[in-house]
Amino acid sequence: MSTPQASLPDHHVCEQARLSRDARFDGLFFTAVTSTRIYCRPVCPAPPPKPSNVRYYANAAAAEADGFRPCLRCRPELAPGHPAWRRGEHVVARALEIIDEGALSEGSLDAVASRVGVGGRQLRRLFVEHLGAPPLSVHTTRRLLFAKQLLTETALPVTEVALAAGFGSLRRFNAAFAQANRIAPSELRRQPRALDAGALVLRLGYRPPYDFEGVLDFLRTRALPGIEQVDAHAYVRVFGPTEAPGWLRLSAWPGGEHALRLELHCPQPDRMLAVVTRLRRMFDLDAAPQAIGAALGAGGVLAPLLRRRPGLRLPGGWDGFEIAVRAVLGQQVSVAAARTLAARIVERWGEPLAAPALPGLARLFPTPERLVDADLREVGVITARAQTIRGIARALLDGRADFRAGQSLEAFVASWTALPGIGQWTAQYMAMRALSHPDAFPAADLILRRAAAGDRGELSTRALSTMAEAWRPWRAYAVMHLWRSVADQVSPAKKRA
8 A cells, every 4th residue: 555645634534524525625635445446536426435445545646556546426537636735835745836837748757856956766755655656656647637537528539638638659548548547548438529629618626615706806907908808707818829829718617516617729739738737726726725714714814804705716827927027017006007018018019829819819928038128118117117027038038037836935036036126025926926826925015014904004014924924834815815805995996916
């Protein structure tokens, strides 16, 4: 058997959650049944097995490493990821972010280990200790579960499913899938499906409660014309490359299911998993509200805010450079003013699509190459901020700073604040939105200092930083609750970023 997983909930908690089919624990553990050799989500509708036949695992890879295959009824591929290992400072969490980017598809484990500051053997040991499976098994399980979802929910040809799941060889995909699922990929499709030439439709699961309306509201006030559209029900965006653009639409799954409905048109199948991974981060679908609430809501200023919006999430951004430009434009101005300037930049330097993917969406955000020498003063950006944006573009091109996954918060902030015009507020905001780092905290923010002070007027940056120590490692969620408490009282045009 695998090494016990440190992140597995208490056995009694697992028993109670399994028997009650508690959706709050979906993805926090998996139930394996020794008599059938199948593993399930805790929300599986099948009759509960005998307790003596049950084993619990912290993740799907650990269950598969012990020889269990995924349930065809509850479909483990739909479970949200484990929050403890999807973001944060732990070496395993940082390595998982890098693996999610596809690092093991083309690179080596030693290269991943080097990026998080350990050796390959040590990283493997940490994965087995905390996740119950080595890195390569975690990587393979993730790809196979995504393939299983595509086979189950779409009419995508098996060859394209293999590419979408990161397998360069159909033979290798067929062999790996059959070994993990005890069934060939083609056999999983018991009923033929009509091929939809427009878009695939996929479910992106989450743990309740989830304030999708709140995420859309945050993104709607910042939506860039020509690139994205956000209304009360959905987020829509185009993405590159310019010669063969794709598009997506994300909305609530009908019927109250704990999932979002992704309509995806992606001409390059091998990019699908990356798009889904990016959306899961951007919409914070792997968060665990219970754990966040327990850390933030013990008392004080956040307790009533958590009761008011228990499902508030951390909205991320689609692209790091885009977020960085927006952050600089938003220094000491309203969200509306920053959005106006960003829209002008898109109109002037954005990359036009060869064929507009959707009506009104015909451009991509400009790349660092297009802005590194651009005179942004032409569209109303003041000289100092124009220079800062060009400096950001140059730093990305030179490799002095980047938005690669797996960075520690301290290292990320240090690399960006070394650039002229980038202070702590901007770097921490970028960490919140571009990296979706759960502990990023722009303590100098005036709105935060006022909201946290309550009726005491305004806290100093040092006082707020001291108060926020009790909110680790979820300080970014405290930011969202405090900002939201103010946003609920003012007009959208006056919200601070």
